[in-house]
Amino acid sequence: MKGTVTRVYDGDTIQLTTPNQTILRVRLYGIDAPETPKIDYRTGRMNIPGQSYGKESGRALKNKLLGNKVKLDIIEVDQYRRMVGVIRLENRNINLEMLREGYADTYIEFLRYPYRKPFLDARREARSAKRGIWSLPEYERPREFRRRFKVQGVD
16 A cells, blocks of 8 residues: 655654545554653643653654655554554665664564564664664663553553
8 A cells, every 4th residue: 555654643653645535544563662752631731751762763753754655565453443564665664774773672572474583683783783772771662661651540
């Protein structure tokens, strides 16, 4: 499926507008970017902090994709009814780029063949070079960060 990236929500979620003007919310497959600050909709306050590198990750994805025509290889639809897939810009795999550059971690729990090995290799490369999130003295996986806030009663 092809479309134009019309919004970047954060480092792993975009909005894609198809040629017939269908708007899709797309989660990049196999990656999990650091969280950006969120509003608690019950209170209307910005009380869910972001993680280190959350804003940088979103900015990196925005610089790569916003306004560009891309190809989406849909892998599945998630529980939030988002398309989950690999984003290709010309001959570039943007999901892999985000991993290699240290703007995201692998979402290892969901990686399947044929993506598992190249995604884990990209993660290993970024981690060895201490790029992005891997340069942080205390890195917490985004999944664990989200889980911690759910335990405290914040969605």
